[in-house]
Amino acid sequence: MSDLITPMSIRVAVTLRVPQKISGGGLTAEALAADTNTDPDVLERILLHLVSVGVLTRDDGGLFGLTRIGDQLLVDNDMAVNPDFLDLNTVVGRAELSFVRLPDVVRSGDTVAYSAQYGTSFWDDLGKEPSSAVHFDQVMAEGMKKRVQAIAQSYDWEALGSVVDVGGGNGTLLAGLLRAHPSLRGTVIDRDADPATRTFRDAGVSDRAKALSGSFLEPLPPGAGGYVVSRIQSDWNDAHVRTILGHCADAAGARGRVIVVDEFAAEAGARTDSETDLRMLMYYGGKERTMEQVHELAADVGLSVRSLRRAADWTIMELSPTPGD
Ligand SMILES: C[S@@+](CC[C@H](N)C(=O)[O-])C[C@H]1O[C@@H](n2cnc3c(N)ncnc32)[C@H](O)[C@@H]1O
Known part of the structure; x- marks a missing residue:
C-alpha cells in the first residue's frame, strides 16, 4: 500500500503499450525496447518487477506475456481498471501524477496540484x-x-x-x-x-x-x-x-x-x-x-x-x- 514502484511500473508499461504488444504472443525485453524506443536494460528491469508482482509472465526463453491480472491493462477488457487513466500521455494519466504534490497541498490547503505541477489547469490542458x-x-x-x-x-x-x-x-x-x-x-x-x-x-x-x-x-x-x-x-x-x-x-x-x-x-x-x-x-x-x-x-x-x-x-x-x- 505504500510504495510507488508498482503503480509507476504499470503506468510506464501502459504508456509504452506493452500489454497490447505482448497480448498476441510473448516478446523479449529487447524486442519491446526496440519497438518502444526505450533502453533494453531498464525496460527489462521494469518488466521483471511486473513479473514479481503477478502482472506479467516471463518464460524460459525470456518472452514476456500477460497474467490474468495483466489482461486488465488491455483496453478491451472488463474495465476492472481503465487503462486510459494509466497512460501518462493523457490528461488523466498526468493528473494522477500530480499526487506528488500532496505534501504542498496539505500544507497550503488551497494549492491546485495539477496546476502547480503542469503550469496550466486540468480543463485548459484537456x-x-x-x-x-x-x-x-x-x-x-x-x-x-x-x-x-x-x-x-x-x-x-x-x-x-x-x-x-x-x-x-x-x-x-x-x-x-x-x-x-x-x-x-x-x-x-x-x-x-x-x-x-x-x-x-x-x-x-x-x-x-x-x-x-x-x-x-x-x-x-x-x-x-x-x-x-x-x-x-x-x-x-x-x-x-x-x-x-x-x-x-x-x-x-x-x-x-x-x-x-x-x-x-x-x-x-x-x-x-x-x-x-x-x-x-x-x-x-x-x-x-x-x-x-x-x-x-x-x-x-x-x-x-x-x-x-x-x-x-x-x-x-x-x-x-x-x-x-
Ligand atoms: C464532470 S463534467 C460534467 C459534465 C456533465 N454536466 C455531466 O454531468 O455529465 C464537468 C464539465 O464541466 C465543464 N467545464 C469545466 N470548466 C468549465 C467552465 N469554466 N465553463 C463551462 N464548463 C466548464 C467540462 O468541460 C465538463 O464538461
Missing part, C-alpha cells in the same frame, strides 16, 4: 488534447446514460419551458431531457460547444437544443426556466461553487430554478468515496460534498432548497431564490 477531451466526455456520458431516464422522469422538466445545462459536456443529459419532454427547449454551455452540437444532431433534437461555447465562471444568459448544474460542484473549491451557483441564480431571476444533479457524499463523518474526494482535490482543488454542504453554499448566494428527488442513485436538488433575500 482542451488542448482533442482525443482526451472526447474520451473524458464519453466517460461522463456513460455514467449519465444509465441515469438519464430516471432524471427525466423524476422531475417536472416540462414545467420549466427551457433549461440551460451549465457545463453540460457533450449534451447527453439535455438530449435525454428533450427526448422525454417534447415541449422543452434547452441550451448547453460548456468550454467547447461542438460535442453537444453533434449529440443534439444525432438525437434528432437540434430544433429545440443549442450549444454555446462559454464559461460558467462568467455571467450566464438570462431568462431560462431552469439552470442545471450536473456533476459540476465537486470539481471546484467553495469560492468557485458560490460563483457558479451565483451566476445561475442571477440568470434564473426571481421565478427561475437552479437544479443541482449529483451524487452527493455521505453525510459528514460517514464513510465516503475517499479516492474520488482526493482526486477532486488534486485535479481541480474540488471536493466531494454532502447535500448539506451544497445547501450552505447555495444559501450564501441567496438560494434555498425547494425540493429533493432521487433519480436512480443520484439526487435532483431544486433550488430557488430564498424568499425575502
Whole structure:
C-alpha cells in the first residue's frame, strides 16, 4: 500500500503499450525496447518487477506475456481498471501524477496540484488534447446514460419551458431531457460547444437544443426556466461553487430554478468515496460534498432548497431564490 514502484511500473508499461504488444504472443525485453524506443536494460528491469508482482509472465526463453491480472491493462477488457487513466500521455494519466504534490497541498490547503505541477489547469490542458477531451466526455456520458431516464422522469422538466445545462459536456443529459419532454427547449454551455452540437444532431433534437461555447465562471444568459448544474460542484473549491451557483441564480431571476444533479457524499463523518474526494482535490482543488454542504453554499448566494428527488442513485436538488433575500 505504500510504495510507488508498482503503480509507476504499470503506468510506464501502459504508456509504452506493452500489454497490447505482448497480448498476441510473448516478446523479449529487447524486442519491446526496440519497438518502444526505450533502453533494453531498464525496460527489462521494469518488466521483471511486473513479473514479481503477478502482472506479467516471463518464460524460459525470456518472452514476456500477460497474467490474468495483466489482461486488465488491455483496453478491451472488463474495465476492472481503465487503462486510459494509466497512460501518462493523457490528461488523466498526468493528473494522477500530480499526487506528488500532496505534501504542498496539505500544507497550503488551497494549492491546485495539477496546476502547480503542469503550469496550466486540468480543463485548459484537456482542451488542448482533442482525443482526451472526447474520451473524458464519453466517460461522463456513460455514467449519465444509465441515469438519464430516471432524471427525466423524476422531475417536472416540462414545467420549466427551457433549461440551460451549465457545463453540460457533450449534451447527453439535455438530449435525454428533450427526448422525454417534447415541449422543452434547452441550451448547453460548456468550454467547447461542438460535442453537444453533434449529440443534439444525432438525437434528432437540434430544433429545440443549442450549444454555446462559454464559461460558467462568467455571467450566464438570462431568462431560462431552469439552470442545471450536473456533476459540476465537486470539481471546484467553495469560492468557485458560490460563483457558479451565483451566476445561475442571477440568470434564473426571481421565478427561475437552479437544479443541482449529483451524487452527493455521505453525510459528514460517514464513510465516503475517499479516492474520488482526493482526486477532486488534486485535479481541480474540488471536493466531494454532502447535500448539506451544497445547501450552505447555495444559501450564501441567496438560494434555498425547494425540493429533493432521487433519480436512480443520484439526487435532483431544486433550488430557488430564498424568499425575502
Ligand atoms: C464532470 S463534467 C460534467 C459534465 C456533465 N454536466 C455531466 O454531468 O455529465 C464537468 C464539465 O464541466 C465543464 N467545464 C469545466 N470548466 C468549465 C467552465 N469554466 N465553463 C463551462 N464548463 C466548464 C467540462 O468541460 C465538463 O464538461
